[in-house]
Every structure is written in structure tokens, then in C-alpha cells.
Amino acid sequence: MAQADDMHTASGRFGLVAMLLAPIILVNSFVFLLPILNLFRISFNEALPGGGIGPGGTLENWYKLAEDSYYLEIMLRSVGMSLLVTLLALLCSYPIALYVHRAKGAWRTFLFVLVVSPLLTSAVVRTYGWIAMLADQGLINNALGLLGFSPLRLLYNQTGIVIGLTEILMPYMILALLAGFGRLDPRCEEAALTLGATPVQTFWRIIVPLTAPGIALGCLLCFVLCVSSFITPRILGGGRVFLLATEIYDQAIVTLNWPGAATLSILVLVIFGAALVVYTRAVNRLN
Amino acid sequence: MATAQSAAAGDGAFLSLRGLRKVYTDFVAVENLHLDVPKGELIALLGPSGCGKTTTLRMIAGLASATAGHVMVGGRDITSAPPYDRDMGVVFQSYALFPHMTVAKNIAFGLQMRKVPRAEIDRRVAEAISLVRLNGMEERRPRELSGGQQQRVALARALVIRPSILLFDEPLSNLDAKLRDEMRTEIRDIQQRLGITAVFVTHDQSEALAMCDKVAVLNAGRLEQFGSPIELYEHPANPFVASFVGRVNRLPGTAAGTTVKVGAHDVILPKPMTGAVEVMVRPHRIALGGPSDTAPGANRVTGTISQVAYAGDLVQYGIDVGGTRWFVEQQTTAARPPEVPGTPVSLSWRVEDTLAFPAQG
Ligand SMILES: Nc1ncnc2c1ncn2[C@@H]1O[C@H](COP(=O)(O)OP(=O)(O)O)[C@@H](O)[C@H]1O
Ligand SMILES: [Mg+2]
Numbered sequence: 001m002a003q004a005d006d007m008h009t010a011s012g013r014f015g016l017v018a019m020l021l022a023p024i025i026l027v028n029s030f031v032f033l034l035p036i037l038n039l040f041r042i043s044f045n046e047a048l049p050g051g052g053i054g055p056g057g058t059l060e061n062w063y064k065l066a067e068d069s070y071y072l073e074i075m076l077r078s079v080g081m082s083l084l085v086t087l088l089a090l091l092c093s094y095p096i097a098l099y100v101h102r103a104k105g106a107w108r109t110f111l112f113v114l115v116v117s118p119l120l121t122s123a124v125v126r127t128y129g130w131i132a133m134l135a136d137q138g139l140i141n142n143a144l145g146l147l148g149f150s151p152l153r154l155l156y157n158q159t160g161i162v163i164g165l166t167e168i169l170m171p172y173m174i175l176a177l178l179a180g181f182g183r184l185d186p187r188c189e190e191a192a193l194t195l196g197a198t199p200v201q202t203f204w205r206i207i208v209p210l211t212a213p214g215i216a217l218g219c220l221l222c223f224v225l226c227v228s229s230f231i232t233p234r235i236l237g238g239g240r241v242f243l244l245a246t247e248i249y250d251q252a253i254v255t256l257n258w259p260g261a262a263t264l265s266i267l268v269l270v271i272f273g274a275a276l277v278v279y280t281r282a283v284n285r286l287n
Numbered sequence: 288m289a290t291a292q293s294a295a296a297g298d299g300a301f302l303s304l305r306g307l308r309k310v311y312t313d314f315v316a317v318e319n320l321h322l323d324v325p326k327g328e329l330i331a332l333l334g335p336s337g338c339g340k341t342t343t344l345r346m347i348a349g350l351a352s353a354t355a356g357h358v359m360v361g362g363r364d365i366t367s368a369p370p371y372d373r374d375m376g377v378v379f380q381s382y383a384l385f386p387h388m389t390v391a392k393n394i395a396f397g398l399q400m401r402k403v404p405r406a407e408i409d410r411r412v413a414e415a416i417s418l419v420r421l422n423g424m425e426e427r428r429p430r431e432l433s434g435g436q437q438q439r440v441a442l443a444r445a446l447v448i449r450p451s452i453l454l455f456d457e458p459l460s461n462l463d464a465k466l467r468d469e470m471r472t473e474i475r476d477i478q479q480r481l482g483i484t485a486v487f488v489t490h491d492q493s494e495a496l497a498m499c500d501k502v503a504v505l506n507a508g509r510l511e512q513f514g515s516p517i518e519l520y521e522h523p524a525n526p527f528v529a530s531f532v533g534r535v536n537r538l539p540g541t542a543a544g545t546t547v548k549v550g551a552h553d554v555i556l557p558k559p560m561t562g563a564v565e566v567m568v569r570p571h572r573i574a575l576g577g578p579s580d581t582a583p584g585a586n587r588v589t590g591t592i593s594q595v596a597y598a599g600d601l602v603q604y605g606i607d608v609g610g611t612r613w614f615v616e617q618q619t620t621a622a623r624p625p626e627v628p629g630t631p632v633s634l635s636w637r638v639e640d641t642l643a644f645p646a647q648g
Contacts, residue, residue, distance in 0.1 A: 187383035190350050193370040194377040195397035195448060205396075209387045286387075 180214020
């Protein structure tokens, strides 16, 4: 009888959970899942000149993707640059996150607000800010000139995009790191010190492993945001650096090749899937 | 034998605290602390919560800097040495095990930092694991262990590096009573077997008295008394020590020579005093008798039982003596049931069991 009772409450609870989840599942199916399925379908449609979408059932878009080395090139460039930006954002954000994590009281709140505050400004505005910094007559090159160095080419190339994206993605990286720093225990660090570990050894043997969940989460988030970012590469690249996101935009909006854009979008989704697999494996190994 | 050993080592203290002081912004946590720990002894830092025990321990370990004063080990001043150069094993209150490492890796950590060869690490880790009786747990993570087992890992991790000094910060406070008693004897046993000099922080007076060679009683950052458990219990230096180390009845009185007037009764003191005094008698040193029983050569007052608390091994009586409440503890026996409230009784105790201090304030 007790068993029947348990089953009754269990199924009752399941019903309640299903009911509570129903709205979000419904909304997600319509605004997220359906459009993606639609993209997938369009990638098998023929592209007609002038923006038309022809009959389906063709692998032509996918052949083009595989044959034309241009697509392989932009894919490698996108992934490579995103990995670099992720690494740089991690290196720049980690000390900041560690410092904020250890701060106390009002000081910590203040630092936290400071970290989040860039997110209150649009990425477009911040990107234009970087133009003022990186341009030939910008802040950095003027300073270099005053010090007697020759100017550097920082804008309208990959360097500019990497610098800009790193800064723009840092708040996300810091937030993700902070979210994953829960296991960090100052007592463990002290225990390591008393056992003879120097601060450097303590950092690599204790602090880094204990913050690994935050590192993994931050890198996943940063990489995904970087691969899909469009505005910053567009502005800081000046239309001369070709990446997956800018190419999708060009095909969809400029050449009106929707099936081509859809195919590239699915490719981006596959890259995200791969990133998720790497992330899941890393987290599983940590546990 | 233990006393002979401590007397011999007394002049050559191994760990010395010289005028140690710690100030947090404007709060003095430890004030002018002098302490000498002979080699191979276990001493307790005993005091109420917040009296500066952990702060003192952290200054010894090098985890907190001393505002003033010195920490000396074997005659060497290590006040400014970083913790990783101090060769001290610390068992933290929260154990502070590394959650991402197995039991064996936790214990091996200190040896790896010391660049001990691999084969020797394996041998010493295995040795430490059997010393704390954790065989078979080598590959477990800390979260897969009970509190007592985690405690043993923390102990093994601190012991395996063969530190010159072992520091414990209330290591038993997170264990249940039965396990606590077990670990108490185990820690004492291991410490004596290995002859390690150790400092044991606790707020539990029975733990300090039962385990340690000497006890330093701290109060509000100051050392109140440093002595053997017997000295502390039988000859407390002041009312704080007397009441913190064991229970006492505290009774105001006026002394003239060896006689002190406590309420309507005359109490004999072991040594003469004058003026306002505070008389203290430990509840279990008082014998109960019939109201007309006499006790030649002993102190004696009469009263009425007003409260009885039966705890199995002991029974505690609250007794009304001329308007003041006295507490008396008696061992129980199946031969006689406890007294009942309202019974008139006499309370008697030896003159030597009477403590007296000049009244404060
Ligand atoms: N980092 C700190 N900053 C300010 N005050 C502290 C700090 N650490 C401890 N204290 C204060 O110092 C006093 C002694 O603390 P502690 O040594 O931890 O006491 P115990 O271990 O005896 O309970 C306490 O009143 C505590 O509030
Ligand atoms: Mg403490």
C-alpha cells in the first residue's frame, strides 16, 4: 500500500513538473526549435538568383561548402580566432575573477558592479570606442609615436578584432568564472602552504584544479559567443576579414542566397555541438 | 615518567612564543603572549570562543603575521618565515582536505612538495594510512568519507611529512561525542609514540586536561595561566581559570585570617586572607549528610535541597543555603535513590578543597 502511495505522489509530482515546464517547452519549440529545423530544411533547397528559394532535395549547398576551399578557410579562421580570443579573455579575466571572489563586503559588491557595467553599454558603442583606440591616428598609435616607435596596424585586420572581442567578452568570462569558483576554499590553499607548497605550486596544484569548472564554463561561453559574434568583427575588420558570421550575413542580406546562409548556419551549429562535447567531456573528467 | 621528562625539557623549550601580539585594525586579538613548549610535549591552548586561540595558532604556522613579538623554534627566530618554510603540520578545524584529490594523493601532497622520491612517497603514504587505520580507503575522495575518516586523513596528511611541530585547531569539534573520545586517545597515542611536539587548540576543558601535558588558558587574548592539568585544576591562578577549568560554586565572603564569613556560615581557608573575597568550591568535592551530621576538621554548611537533576552517572543538586544557590554533584549508586527536593541536608568539604581569591571590582 505504501508502494502504491509512493507511485501516486511520484506520478503527481511528474504531472506538476510537466505542467510547469509546458509553457517554456512550447515557447522554445516555436521560437527556437522550429526555426532551426527550418534552417536545416532550407539548406537542402536550391538557391535561385535574385534571392529565390528553389525546390528542395538538393545537396548542392553542402557540396559547395565541401568543395570550395574558401569556406574551409573562413571556418578555420573563425575557429582559430575564437580559440585565441577565448584564451586571451581567460588570461585577462582569471586574475580579476580571483580578486573579486576574494574581496569582501561592499568592496566586493562595487567590484562586481564594475565588472558587469560594460554589459550595460551596447557592444556597438564599445566597438566604436575601440576604433578610437586602435586607429592609425588613435590613442595607442599616437602614444607609440610620442615614444618614438613606428605605428602599428591595429585596425581593419584580425589583430583589431581579437583585441576588441577579448575586451567585449571579458565580462561574460569573469561572470562564468565567478559562478564556477564555489569549490575554492582558502583553507585548502593554507593547508597546501603548510605542507610545503610555494604560492606558485599552490596556484597550479590547488587553485587551478578547484576553479576548473569555472574555467570550462567560461571558455565554452566565450568561444560560442565569439564564433557567433558579428558586429564587432564587422566593424573592427572593416569588411576585410572574412569569418563565418560575417559570411552568413553577406549571403543572407547582401547576395540574398538564403540556402547558402542556412547551410553555413548549420555548420556553425555543428561547431557549437563539438564545443559542447569537448566541454561535457572536460567536466566529466573533473568529477 | 612524564613529569621527569617535562622537567628535563623545561629549560630548553623547543617552541617559544615571545611577546606575541596580533591586532586586527583596532581590535587586539592576542596580547603579549609568552609560552614555552618543551620538545615532545602536547600542550593545549584552552579558552572560550573568540579568545584568540586560532589567531595564535595561525601566527605559529605563519598563516597570519604577528603585529609584534617572535616565534622561535629550536632557538631559531622564524617570525618572518613563510608557512612553506616552517616545517609544521596543521590539522584544520574544517580538515581542509583537497576535494579534487584521493585520500592517497592528499596524504602524498606534502611529500611531493618536498621532492621525496616516488618509491619512498608510496611507502610513507602506506605507512601513514595504516597509522590512522584508513586501509582500503586510498582511492576514495574526501566527500566519500565520514567526518571521522576525514579527520584521520587530515591527521595522516600532517603527520606524513614528519613535521617538527604539529598544530591542531579544534580538530574534534565537528565529531560526535563517542568518536571524539576515540580520536582523543588516538591522537594522544600517536603523538606520544612519535614524540612530536604539538599544540592543540580547544575550547573544551575536559579535552585539554585529559590529553595534554600542559595547558595554556587564554582569555580575551591574554594568557591567564600555563601549567599542568593538576596545577590548573587544584591551584587555579585566578577566578577565570577556576571557573573555566571545571565547575565551581562562587560565593562572596569577608575574610579575616583563615576564617571567612560566607552568609551565616564560617568557612576555613587553607591560607590566610583579609577583606572581601570570593570563595569557590567544586560541586563534586562536597559531601552531603544529614542536617545534624558533624564533620570535624572540615568545612560545613546546612541547607535545603531545592532542585534535583539526575544524569545517570551523576546527580546534581541545587541546594538553598541561607538564600544562595549551591550546586553539589554526587556519584549515583543503585543502593540509594537520589534525595528529593525539600530535604534538609548538610554540605561538608575538606579545607584544602576551598579556593579563595580577592574579590574583583
Ligand atoms: N581576520 C580577522 N579580522 C578581524 N578580526 C578577526 C579576524 N580573525 C579573528 N578576528 C577576531 O579575533 C578574535 C579572536 O579570534 P580567533 O583567534 O579566531 O578566536 P578563537 O579561535 O579563540 O575562537 C575574535 O574576536 C575574532 O572576531
Ligand atoms: Mg578558533
